[in-house]
Amino acid sequence: MKDRILSALFIFGLISLFLYSYTQVDLGLTLSRNPAVNFLQKQFQFVGFFERPLSTYLYISILVLFSVLYIIFLRSAKKGHVTRKQFLLLIGSSAVILNFAYPAFTYDVFNYIFDARILTFYHQNPYLHKALDFPGDPMLQFMHWTQRTYPYGPVWLGLTAPLSVIGKGLFIPTLFLFKGMMTIFFLGTAYFIQRISKNKFSVLLFAISPLVIFESLVSSHLDIAMMFFAVWSFFLLKKRIYLLSIFFLLFSIGIKFATVFLLPVYLYVLFKRGKVDWEKMVTYSAVLMLASVIASSFRTNFQPWYLLDVIPFAALSSKFYIKTPIIISSILIPLTYVPFLNLGNWDKPVPTILFYLNISVIALCILSILIKSRKIHL
Secondary structure, eight states, rough: HHHHHHHHHHHHHHHHHHHHHHHGOOOOOOOOOOOHHHHHHHHHHHHHHHHHHHHHHHHHHHHHHHHHHHHHHHHHHHTTTOHHHHHHHHHHHHHHHHHOOTTOOOSHHHHHHHHHHHHHTTTEEEEEOOOOTTTOGGGGGSSOOOOOOOOSSSHHHHHHHHHHTTTOOOOHHHHHHHHHHHHHHHHHHHHHHHHHOHHHHHHHHTTTTTTHIIIIIIOOOOOHHHHHHHHHHHHHHHHHHHHHHHHHHHHHHHHEEEEEEGGHEEEEEEHHOOOHHHHHHHHHHHHHHHHHHHHHHHSSSSOOOGGTTTHHHHHHHHHHHHHHHHHHHHHGGGGGGHHHHSSSSSSSSSHHHHHEEEEEHHHHHHHHHHHHHHHHHO
């Protein structure tokens, strides 16, 4: 009975997040010409843009619900109490319901769509042309970052261009084609984490993490695509299928470049001919991906979805000093969006608030490691 209640609460949370996502539909975007749908969209937008205290309260409530359930399910999985049916329900329902959520917390997916559109519709090179070079395009009305050229690898362009063609220039079908692809990558990452770890705890640490749910299933950041191929590659590396493993690692690097930080692990494994401590290799991989996040944060600014680069390998590690910070960050880093949801911009004092939030999360992670380490030694 308790399991059913918890599962029902989780699905309630998914539905709530799905509905909430539509409060963030850009005011310049009309999802449908149907009068009833258009009316409903405006009601949701009113909450998101003109009732910001209410919108913020709803967001925090949803995050708290997911966070509490995250801890409960992880504890249950650690004790072996999560059934296969419940396990599949949690992951499957997340994928199905949030596949149709609006990308509420980012404009990146719109840039992915337009980058592919430059190639497939305008027949131009997105590495040389930016969105602003096509001023008559209606998508520019609700896009951000229109002044930059293509910043990703050619593999990502190869993955997204076919979706642009299939979408036939229609925004809504193309959007959900992109989201569908991200959902597949999410499920694929969870699958290979299970194949490598062979335990439900590791999979759930990744798959029902509030941060992973918000950033991969709702916001559809390409980092989940990059990590899918990285984890698949690592699985093949462990199986000693070296050529295919290297191919998928290069495929991953060709999406966003961050997984180039994994090369030392691969070179070491190849040098040792696979006779290595795989627990150490997983831990090193998580640390190296954290290094890539730090490097990216210094180059630009830290963004919540950067942690998607770390969580899959952290989920595979058995080390408490890897898992504990990830669990804490998965719960607290989504608070990054609270100032924007409440104020409607990223201007001062938001950067200061986010700086202290990030410092607090780091301090809490360090403190939790020290406390747990002390308990272990005692």
